[in-house]
Amino acid sequence: MKYVHRVDGKVQxxxxxxxxxGGMIEDDARKETSRLGKELEELQELLFAAGMHSLLVVxxxxxxxxxxxTIRGLSRYLNIQGVKVKGFKVPTPEEIGHDFLWRVHPxxxxxxxxxxxxxxxxEDVLVVRVHNLAPEGAWKKRYDQINEFEQLLxxxxxxxxxxxxxxxxxxxxxxxxxxxxxxxxSWKLSVGDWKEREFWDDYTDAYDVxxxxxxxxxxxxxxxxxxxxxxxxxxxxxxxxxxxxxxKDGWLKKLEGMGKVxxxxxxxxxxxxx
Amino acid sequence: MKYVHRVDGKVQxxxxxxxxxGGMIEDDARKETSRLGKELEELQELLFAAGMHSLLVVxxxxxxxxxxxTIRGLSRYLNIQGVKVKGFKVPTPEEIGHDFLWRVHPxxxxxxxxxxxxxxxxEDVLVVRVHNLAPEGAWKKRYDQINEFEQLLxxxxxxxxxxxxxxxxxxxxxxxxxxxxxxxxSWKLSVGDWKEREFWDDYTDAYDVxxxxxxxxxxxxxxxxxxxxxxxxxxxxxxxxxxxxxxKDGWLKKLEGMGKVxxxxxxxxxxxxx
Numbered sequence: 001m002k003y004v005h006r007v008d009g010k011v012q013x014x015x016x017x018x019x020x021x022g023g024m025i026e027d028d029a030r031k032e033t034s035r036l037g038k039e040l041e042e043l044q045e046l047l048f049a050a051g052m053h054s055l056l057v058v059x060x061x062x063x064x065x066x067x068x069x070t071i072r073g074l075s076r077y078l079n080i081q082g083v084k085v086k087g088f089k090v091p092t093p094e095e096i097g098h099d100f101l102w103r104v105h106p107x108x109x110x111x112x113x114x115x116x117x118x119x120x121x122x123e124d125v126l127v128v129r130v131h132n133l134a135p136e137g138a139w140k141k142r143y144d145q146i147n148e149f150e151q152l153l154x155x156x157x158x159x160x161x162x163x164x165x166x167x168x169x170x171x172x173x174x175x176x177x178x179x180x181x182x183x184x185x186s187w188k189l190s191v192g193d194w195k196e197r198e199f200w201d202d203y204t205d206a207y208d209v210x211x212x213x214x215x216x217x218x219x220x221x222x223x224x225x226x227x228x229x230x231x232x233x234x235x236x237x238x239x240x241x242x243x244x245x246x247x248k249d250g251w252l253k254k255l256e257g258m259g260k261v262x263x264x265x266x267x268x269x270x271x272x273x274x
Numbered sequence: 275m276k277y278v279h280r281v282d283g284k285v286q287x288x289x290x291x292x293x294x295x296g297g298m299i300e301d302d303a304r305k306e307t308s309r310l311g312k313e314l315e316e317l318q319e320l321l322f323a324a325g326m327h328s329l330l331v332v333x334x335x336x337x338x339x340x341x342x343x344t345i346r347g348l349s350r351y352l353n354i355q356g357v358k359v360k361g362f363k364v365p366t367p368e369e370i371g372h373d374f375l376w377r378v379h380p381x382x383x384x385x386x387x388x389x390x391x392x393x394x395x396x397e398d399v400l401v402v403r404v405h406n407l408a409p410e411g412a413w414k415k416r417y418d419q420i421n422e423f424e425q426l427l428x429x430x431x432x433x434x435x436x437x438x439x440x441x442x443x444x445x446x447x448x449x450x451x452x453x454x455x456x457x458x459x460s461w462k463l464s465v466g467d468w469k470e471r472e473f474w475d476d477y478t479d480a481y482d483v484x485x486x487x488x489x490x491x492x493x494x495x496x497x498x499x500x501x502x503x504x505x506x507x508x509x510x511x512x513x514x515x516x517x518x519x520x521x522k523d524g525w526l527k528k529l530e531g532m533g534k535v536x537x538x539x540x541x542x543x544x545x546x547x548x
Contacts, residue, residue, distance in 0.1 A: 049461060071355045080349045081342065081359045081392070118355070180540070184526075186533030187323060191543045252458075259460030266454070269465045 001242050003235035004163070004222040007215040011223065012208050018166045019227040022234075029234045036237040037077035043244040047112060048082045050251035053157045054109035055244065057116045060126070061165030062203060063193045064175040066226050067118050070165065073233040074240075078114060087118040100124040100142060101149050108153055121146060125210045130202045143213040150219040160219045161243050163236060164211060165226040169200055275516050277509035278437070278496040281489040285497065286482050292440045293501040296508075303508045310511040311351035317518040321386060322356045324525035327431045328383035329518065331390045334400070335439030336477060337467045338449040340500050341392050344439065347507040348514075352388060361392040374398040374416065375423050382427055395420060399484045404476045417487040424493040434493045435517045437510060438485060439500040443474055 003022055005011075021029075047053060057074075059067045071085060086107040095103045101121055109115035125142050128134050154160055167175075176193055179185045196203075211221045222239055226232040279290055295303075321327060331348075333341045345359060360381040369377045375395055383389035399416050402408050428434055441449075450467060453459045470477075485495045496513055500506040 049458075068355065072353050075352065075354045076350060078349065078354060079346050080352060080354050080357050080390070081345045081361075083354050084358070085355045087355075116354070180537065183533060184323075184529060186536055187529050189533070189536035189540055191539050194540070194543065255458060255461050259457060259463070262460055262463035263454065265465050266463055266468070269468065 001222065001239050003231070004224050004239050007211050007221040007223065009215075010208075010212045011215075011221075013166060013204055013211075013223065016166060016223050016225065018168045018171065018225050020225045021228055021231045024231070024234075026228075026230045029230050033073075033230070033234045033237050036234075036241050039241050040074075040077045040237060040244070041079070043241065043248060044078055044082060044114060046248060046251040046255070047114070047244065048079070049112075050254045051112040052251065052254060053159050053247060054111050055114045055159045055161070055240075056109050056153065057114070057240070058120045058122070058160070058162040059116065059118055059165065060120060060122050060163070060207075061226065062167065062172060062200075063196060064172050065165035065167045066229060066232055067165060069229060070163075070232065070236055071116060071118065073236070074116070077237070082112065083114045083116065084109070085116045085118060088120055088123060101145065105149075109158065111157060121149070122210055122214075126203065126206045129206045129209075130199050143210070146214050147216055147219070150214075151216070154218045159243055159247070161240060162214075162219065162221045163239065164207065164221055164223045165232065166223050167226050169197075171227045172197065275496065275513050277505070278498050278513050281485050281495040281497065283489075284482075284486045285489075285495075287440055287478055287485075287497070290440060290497050290499065292442045292445065292499050294499040295502055295505045298505070298508075300502075300504045303504050307347075307504070307508045307511050310508070310515050313515050314348075314351045314511060314518070315353070317515065317522060318352055318356060318388060320522060320525040320529070321388070321518065322353070323386075324528045325386040326525065326528060327433050327521060328385050329388045329433045329435070329514075330383050330427065331388070331514070332394045332396070332434070332436040333390065333392055333439065334394060334396050334437070334481075335500065336441065336446060337470060338446050339439035339441045340503060340506055341439060343503060344437075344506065344510055345390060345392065348390070348510070351511070356386065357388045357390065358383065359390045359392060362394055362397060375419065379423075383432065385431060395423070396484055396488075400477065400480045403480045403483075404473050417484070420488050421490055421493070424488075425490075428492045433517055433521070435514060436488075436493065436495045437513065438481065438495055438497050439506065440497050441500050443471070445501045446471065 005016055024032075044055075047055060059070060061067055084107070088103070091103065104117075104121045107115055107117070124134070125139055125146070128139050150160060176189075176197075179189050211223070215221045224232055224235045224239075277296055279285075298306075318329075321329060333344060335341055358381070362378070365377065378391075378395045381389055381391070398408070399413055399420070402413050424434060450463075450471075453463050485497070489495045498506055498509045498513075
């Protein structure tokens with residue numbers, strides 16, 4: 001993929017420049033995003049109509065990395081009728097009383113549909129690891145458990161695209177301060193966001209391990225340079241289009257077959273009507 | 275509302291011209307829709323952030339009236355993170371085993387959220403009445419039951435917008451024939467759609483009764499002239515904006531208050547750090 005880093009083996013977020021722009025200027029990038037967005041719209045329609053596969057987009061990233069903004073951007077191109085967004089927050093006591101994938105599995109997308117996870121089961125090896133919210137013996141097993149769970153989804157026809165939004169510590173500070181200035185956004189402020197910043201390096205380590213351990217060939221992570229929102233949107237739209245494109249011919253073939261059956265039915269009905 | 279017919283008392287669909295265009299040309303209408311779409315986007319963001327109300331859009335209309343197309347159009351402006359679309363199809367045996375609102379109630383929108391119903395509980399006084407799928411004694415009570423159910427939603431902070439997409443019999447024929455011609459759409463063909471056309475007048479009667487009986491002041495129906503897709507999209511976007519606009523000041527006031535609390539928390543946190 002052109003604008004994102006596919007994780008292949010060991011990765012260190014420190015080595016990836018979160019401010020990169022692919023040598024593009026904003027205006028050109030936005031035009032290209034819009035062009036790709038139209039292709040994404042068409043591909044989603046075919047995915048829906050053919051009903052052979054589903055698409056699961058997993059979004060991870062630190063606070064203010066742009067998960068909500070990414071979803072807003074994708075909203076311009078995706079048909080809401082075929083999309084479900086699921087946010088994963090602090091688990092409830094009922095959820096904690098189950099294995100960590102119990103609350104996730106019901107939201108796996110149905111064939112023809114798109115699901116977007118705003119945070120995900122990866123929180124259980126990120127925040128949980130950083131703050132020791134579960135015994136080490138428990139979260140250490142989760143990397144393998146995640147790989148097996150994701151393999152199940154993929155083998156059942158899910159196209160899985162995992163996107164890690166990567167921002168710098170300085171960029172996060174700027175975004176937090178911006179919220180204080182903006183009267184229509186200051187309600188979003190949370191002291192917790194500033195407190196979590198103290199654990200910046202611990203999160204970096206936790207991300208490095210998760211991305212490295214959970215990037216098998218069938219479900220690699222993609223790191224998205226997200227300091228520049230317009231570059232982030234381009235990179236993500238491109239990654240989704242590239243992920244769906246290989247299936248297009250198969251979907252068209254299926255639809256052609258379904259169309260023939262429908263037309264034959266209709267002919268028979270009309271003949272019966274005399 | 276400017277572009278739709280608010281039902282107020284008895285209505286007859288026959289009296290409403292489904293091909294009307296408000297004296298506009300397509301290009302101007304599309305520009306106006308796009309302008310209103312941006313306002314809708316802002317209003318949805320405030321609805322979400324303030325969390326005081328929810329929005330429920332009920333879409334009804336005959337086959338090919340443009341329910342899917344309407345949702346596609348709204349997708350361009352609504353943030354998928356705050357929207358759920360629920361389609362109501364032929365009920366399952368489990369659903370039939372309950373009262374007719376049992377399968378609907380769980381999909382009422384949460385505060386801050388938008389739900390769009392693609393068909394709805396009104397099918398239970400439309401197709402059910404036309405094809406005698408329930409005893410008359412049962413469906414005759416449903417008009418009152420619907421009014422009471424909708425009042426419950428409205429009194430709990432739901433902004434309810436009920437839109438009936440109105441097309442002519444000729445326009446429907448054209449759209450059905452178009453599907454036969456278009457190789458990427460012919461899979462959508464269903465003999466059932468042609469069979470249902472035989473009951474055109476029965477449906478008209480059923481709609482007239484439902485719209486007339488279920489348009490109390492707190493939840494009126496709006497009839498949308500839908501022969502021209504660009505006029506339909508304009509009318510619907512306008513109706514939604516007009517329905518949300520009266521709440522805007524209240525939402526802004528709430529957000530201002532929430533922001534003040536958040537800023538105060540932050541100040542206290544920083545003082546403690548100092």
